[in-house]
Amino acid sequence: MIASKAARSVLIAGGKQLIDFGLRRAHGAEAGLLAARASYLAGFAGTSTVLAGMAYDIPIYGTMAHSFVQAHTNETTAFEHFALAQPENAVLLIDTYDTERAAHKVVALAPSLKQQGIAVKAVRLDSGDLADHARKVRRILDEGGLPHAQILASGNLDEYQLQRLIAGGAPIDSFAVGTAMTTSADAPSLDCAYKLQEYAGRPCRKRSEGKATWPGRKQVYRQYTHDGRCDYDVVTTHNDHQPGEPLLQPVMTEGRRLVPVQKLTELRERAATQLARLSDSLRSLECDRPYDVRISHSLQDLARVVDQCV
């Protein structure tokens, strides 16, 4: 679910950098780590969760906290201290008190930082109308001699907010996505489950109202359009060969793994390749045509036979 939601964000971000900021509201620390991994797999640039970076070799991104600013008696000192502590990563959080006033403070501070060899890498906006603040701050930075300082936006973002900000042309270079993605807020669970399809060589299935399954061992054949996009899938019994690419392959037999573990970077490349093969409709947030999955005659026949035996 998290990877799907992250993939949707990547698809509409049009190459802009996305970063996972979701740890603090994940459903526990483990869920936060898994979300960082899933979002990187789906194409995010990295995560603010340091342990996930270490555990899965994911690039780590981050900026200062509001508490860092508040712990200082004024913002300029906070910015200076942060830049000195993180000279290669001077991403300054400017919304603690007043975003535009803070942007002017950054401009005023920049020359003395430059003398010490430190460039302001980016500023972070985290509240209010992000598009409006981004335009005003971009102008302040440009006019203040900081055209290379980027703008990072955060604050209750999801794929719909990203689409709105990007479509509106807001001058934002990177987006940090947190709670909504890490908790998969609008679809926090996937209503599916493993179900027994065969036992001791005998195909079987559930027929519970609204929860019926198809019986027996299966194969899924994917059909592509002439330009290589996914067209439709056919679900059939495992020995009924159909045109197209067979998708299912055994990964374990008699307790032994049959294929090597794939690295996260390989999975990430595969996800990107597969996403590129989706139709334009499936790649948009407003999918108007669900993917076509067909059930073969042989599978329908098997279900009839199985039902007669129970």
Added chain:
Amino acid sequence: MIASKAARSVLIAGGKQLIDFGLRRAHGAEAGLLAARASYLAGFAGTSTVLAGMAYDIPIYGTMAHSFVQAHTNETTAFEHFALAQPENAVLLIDTYDTERAAHKVVALAPSLKQQGIAVKAVRLDSGDLADHARKVRRILDEGGLPHAQILASGNLDEYQLQRLIAGGAPIDSFAVGTAMTTSADAPSLDCAYKLQEYAGRPCRKRSEGKATWPGRKQVYRQYTHDGRCDYDVVTTHNDHQPGEPLLQPVMTEGRRLVPVQKLTELRERAATQLARLSDSLRSLECDRPYDVRISHSLQDLARVVDQCV
């Protein structure tokens, strides 16, 4: 969030037994354990997660799986094998193929089980119109000489479904609640965060748009109505004494715990006591009057002073 959602379920369940069935769709194994603990704390009777039962000393409940039925060539044999394996907990899942037909099979099997000293403890409904199935199955069990066999319902339940089933008088004795509660599906996160309120003796606060906080060390005084219900809270500075019960107390100072760890059973009792003190409106699913939280003059004055210093 999970505890709040579980508490809402408990409040509208009117004493009917609730069980956590949510592990399989939790956001990771850790989240599943924490959800089992949170729902028990809020008043659930127990959980189907065995490890949570062992880790937190929570009663464990469960029934057979659909795969257990499917692994047998007929339902009656599956019911018999389960009852023999779990003679004290013969809760039979009857919706795998046809709920009412399975109820008749349970009735037909019951005498031979009784001869072996086994009583059918309950049947579980897991699909379709639960209220309708419960009425039909209740009649089949009663007419079949099993008036003491209870009915347990499960299947995408949440507090609103519980309210509907209970208000409709469905003859269901226990409810197993899963995905919607464990993932807090309609409110999967709580939009709050720790924020710095004082640093080195200096009160401070954030003023970010829509995210401003109140500065300084605080105390909260709770006012009660004449019948002991919570009436309203006053948030004030820590040394501004107000009428009512002070709610905040230090739990740690200089790295040392000041109060002993409370047992889960104590927390559960406390939760029940506190829930009983909520107004009828707050105890309903459709709260028409949000709880009244007031900010004292002294806190407002402090905010003004703090703002002048930044």
